[in-house]
Amino acid sequence: MDASPTAAARRAAAIARHLAGLPPGAAAAVAGLHFSPCLSYAPPESSEAPPAFAPMELRALLDGHHLRERDWAYGAMEESPLFCPRRAGDKVFVSPDYNEGKEGQREATMRRIGYLARRGVFRGWLTEPGPDAELRKLALLECLGVYDHSLAIKVGVHFFLWGGAVKFLGTKRHHDKWLLDTENYIIKGCFAMTELGHGSNVRGIETVATYDSKTGEFVINTPCESAQKYWIGGAANHATHTIVFAQLHINGRNEGVHAFIAQIRDQDENVLPNIHIADCGHKIGLNGVDNGRIWFNNIRVPRENLLNLVADVLPDGKYVSMIDNPDQRFAAFLSPLTLGRVNIAVNAVYISKVGLAIAVRYALSRRAFSITPDGPEMLLLDYPSHQRRLLPLLAKVCMMSSASNFMKICM
Ligand SMILES: Cc1cc2nc3c(=O)[nH]c(=O)nc-3n(C[C@H](O)[C@H](O)[C@H](O)COP(=O)(O)OP(=O)(O)OC[C@H]3O[C@@H](n4cnc5c(N)ncnc54)[C@H](O)[C@@H]3O)c2cc1C
Known part of the structure; x- marks a missing residue:
């Protein structure tokens, strides 16, 4: 930042010119927050020369497909x-x-x-x-x-x-x-992996699914408070079904984390017996999503509700898997879910684009201070300090856009 006395004096003079330049009565009008025609919005298209490139071609490049x-x-x-x-x-x-x-x-x-x-x-x-x-x-x-x-x-x-x-x-x-x-959105699903006690460390979750070979069912239970499912999107109000991640216990042996399907509400959105749900409440954003907490009190789901691509439990309780190594099994188990994480990254890029579009358009329509006596006020984007903040981000989001398209194609 230029902190020299000359720069400070120049800025102070600009502020003084700005204040002195107010037409008679305008200061009172601003103070009273009355409508001023001077404040009417002029979109960048009306003041800027047309771009020297074809915007639709840039859009095609950034969106990449469909x-x-x-x-x-x-x-x-x-x-x-x-x-x-x-x-x-x-x-x-x-x-x-x-x-x-x-x-x-x-x-x-x-x-x-x-x-x-x-x-x-x-x-x-x-x-x-x-x-x-x-x-x-x-x-x-x-x-x-x-x-x-x-x-x-x-x-x-x-x-x-x-x-x-x-x-x-x-x-x-x-x-x-x-x-x-x-x-068809007839059933509404959610995904209960995270618990109060374990988020990133999925292998540490404490919810238990115990196989009962007499009935051919899994008994899913929340054994302690830290095992409550937490942050589950859709759980607080609307989800009728959930994927439950739980430690699979068969005959006293823990076979590790597996995924099961469980119904948590009926079609009228009533919570089913032995399921307890609480609302995660107001958040600083994403309030259109009903994140909730779920406790399972020994609910029973049929053996067929185990998602069994990687491993299965036979009716007599025999555990079978084509992958013997538990670490590799866990990795194989979670890898299909990577796409969801890619989505979040790609959506973050799009949200950055929206934010930058608003900021750049504002900087191309809002004027503040003139740099010459009686000259027009400058667009915000003509100030180098403003450019230094916005333009590197604009370049970065273009690069991230290409990277995210590449990531999607690789999935
Ligand atoms: C709005 C929202 C919606 C969500 N929706 C769902 C959902 O629908 N279903 C679901 O199952 N979960 C959901 N989650 C949970 C989300 O998946 C977890 O928050 C996430 O996995 C992180 O877990 P945690 O919050 O317990 O953080 P922790 O795992 O406790 O991590 C805390 C901090 O430590 C850091 N950290 C952790 N481990 C390491 C390490 N090995 N090395 C370095 N740093 C580390 C993390 O980066 C983080 O900064 C949601 C979360 C939010 C905020």
């Missing part, structure tokens, strides 16, 4: 009052109402998901095979994240965590029973 499908999804959002569209000139702006309370935001998210499901946005997300279907799904999820991160996370938990676990950790019996109803 541009037509993305535009269709944005169009579907703009067409519905659920997305609060506002027209300004030839543009339609949509945005959630973050002044809504927690419950209002949660219900709005649910209504938006219902609308998008009816419009066919989720068609094929779990039932259509192939890399093109996978990338299309990611593109559409990114559009939802541009609108509202709560919407993308709520959809992501249902389709990528619950649905992804059923699809990639389960086998045909699970696919036949759950995938279509999941895709």
Whole structure:
């Protein structure tokens, strides 16, 4: 920062000019917060020369794939009052109402998901095979994240965590029973891995699933307070089913962490017996997602509810797996879930783009101080200090955009 007396004097003179330049009565008007026509917004397009490149080509480069499908999804959002569209000139702006309370935001998210499901946005997300279907799904999820991160996370938990676990950790019996109803949002899934006592260290979780060979069921239990499932997206209000991660006990032996399907609510959203659910409450963001805590009191699920791609339990209680090494088994078990983490990273890039678009456009419309006597006030973006803050971030987000597209293709 230039701290020389000359620079300070120059800035002080600029402030003095600014204050002295106010027309008579304007200071009182500003103090009284009356409307001033001088404050009318001038979008950058009206003052800036057209870009020296084709914006649509840059957009194609940054989005990378499924541009037509993305535009269709944005169009579907703009067409519905659920997305609060506002027209300004030839543009339609949509945005959630973050002044809504927690419950209002949660219900709005649910209504938006219902609308998008009816419009066919989720068609094929779990039932259509192939890399093109996978990338299309990611593109559409990114559009939802541009609108509202709560919407993308709520959809992501249902389709990528619950649905992804059923699809990639389960086998045909699970696919036949759950995938279509999941895709049609008839059942609402959540994903209960994290516990109060263990987050990153998944292998340390304390929930127990004990096999009962007499009935052919698993008995799932929360043995202590630190084993309560914590932060579970969808658990507080809406989820009807969950993936439960638990230590699998058979005949007194611990076979390690496995994933099971359990129903936690009926279709009328009543919590089932022996399940206790509490709300994680208001958060600093993502209030459209109902994160909750879950306790299981010896609930029973059929043997078939074990997601058995990597390991299975036979009716007599024999444990079988094609991978003998428990470390490798655990890695094989968790690897299909990496896509969910990639989504979060890619969505963060899109949110950075939204934030930077707002900041750069503001800096290209807001003026502050003139640098010559009686000269026009300068755009914020013409100040080097402003450029130094925004432009490296703009460059960084472009690079991260390419990197995230590369990551998606590698998955
Ligand atoms: C909004 C929200 C929604 C969520 N939704 C779900 C959900 O739907 N389902 C679900 O199962 N979970 C969910 N989670 C939980 C999330 O997966 C965990 O928060 C995450 O795994 C981290 O666990 P933790 O919070 O217990 O942190 P910890 O694991 O206790 O980590 C605490 C800190 O220590 C650091 N740390 C941990 N281990 C190491 C290490 N080996 N080396 C260096 N640093 C380390 C971490 O980076 C972190 O900064 C959600 C969390 C949030 C905040």
